[in-house]
Amino acid sequence: MMARVPSASGSALDPRARPIGVFDSGVGGLTVLHELLVALPHEDFLYLGDTRRFPYGERSPGELSRFSAEIAEELLRRGSKLLVVACNSATAAALPELGRRMMETTLGVDVLGVLRPEALRAVAATRSGRIGLLATPATVASGAYEQAIAVIDSHVTVHAIACPTLATIIQAGEEYGERAVAAVREVCAPLRAAGVDTVILGCTHYPLIRPMLQRMLGPGVTLVSSGAALARQVEHALSTRALQNARSGEGDYRFLCTGDVRSFRELGTRFLQMPLGDVEHVELAEIGAAA
Ligand code: DGL
DSSP, rough: OOOOOOOOTTTTTTTGGGGGGEHHHHHHHHHHHHHHHHHOOOOOOOEEEOGGGOOOSSOOOHHHHHHHHHHHHHHHHHOOOOOOOOHHHHHHHHTTTTHHHHHSSSSSEEEEEEEHHHHHHHHHHOOSSSSEEEHHHHHHHHHHHHHHHHHHHOOOEEEEEOOSSSHHHHHHOOOOOHHHHHHHHHHHHHHHHHHHHHEEEEEETGGGGHHHHHHHHHHEEEEOOOOHHHHHHHHHHHHEEEEEEESSSSSOOEEEESSOOHHHHHHHHHHHHHHHHHHHOOOOOHHHHHO
C-alpha cells in the first residue's frame, strides 16, 4: 500500500489524520523514513527530496536555512502535522531557528532534526570518550555536533572528518567500485589513527554504505545513525501532543522531489527497500526564481 495521503483540506477537522512531513536534499533521508515507517506504521508520511539543489553539503548556512524554510512551508501547506528534517546539513544550519519560526508563524507545528538524537546516542555508546564524526563539509563547518555533545558531556572529544564526496557517490546510485572504496578508506583512516570507539554517521546518506564503513573502521567501533533514535523522538512528540493517528491499519506514504522524478523513483525504491509508487515533481519558488 502506498502513495495516498489525505490532502490538507480533507484532514483539516482532525489534526491526527494529517501526514508527517520529512525532507532531505535527496535519497539519504529515506534511511530515516525507513525507520519511521517501521516504528510508526499507522502514520501517513510525505517525503520531499530537494534533488534539484543536491548536494546540500557544499551549501552555505544562509542557503540551507532558506531552502529549509521554503520546504517546511511547502510541507505545511500540504497539511503536515509535524516536520522531520532528515538531513544533517540542513539540521545543523537551520535548527533551532526553523523550529521557532514554525511555532510562531503556523498553528504550532514542531520541527525535529537528526542531530540531537545522534549526539545523545553517541555519548551513551562511547567508553573511551573519543567519538568520530563523518559528515558533509557544511555540517562539520557548523560545529553543531561539538556543541551538542559538549552540552551532554564536556569530557567527550569529537574528531570530525568532512567528507566532500561520499553523499554524491551514494546519490549517483552507481555500483560501488574503486572510487567508493578509496573515498571510504580515506575518511576512515584518521578516525582509526585517533582511536575513536564510536563514530557518528553524520549524514543521512551514510547508512547506505554502513558495511563498508564498519569493515574499514573495524568491528569494535560502534556506528551511530539517526533513524531509530529519531523515530522514538517522533513517537514521543506525537503522543505528548495527542497527534497519533487513530487508525488501526497501515498508513500511506508519498513522495515529492524538485529534480528528475524517474531517477528519484529508481534510486529511492532501492534505498527505501519498499515500493515508492508515484513521485510528484514539485516546483519551489526559489528554484523557479534562480532558473
Ligand atoms: N543527507 C544530507 C545530510 O544528512 C546531505 C547530503 C548532501 O546533500 O550533501 O547532510
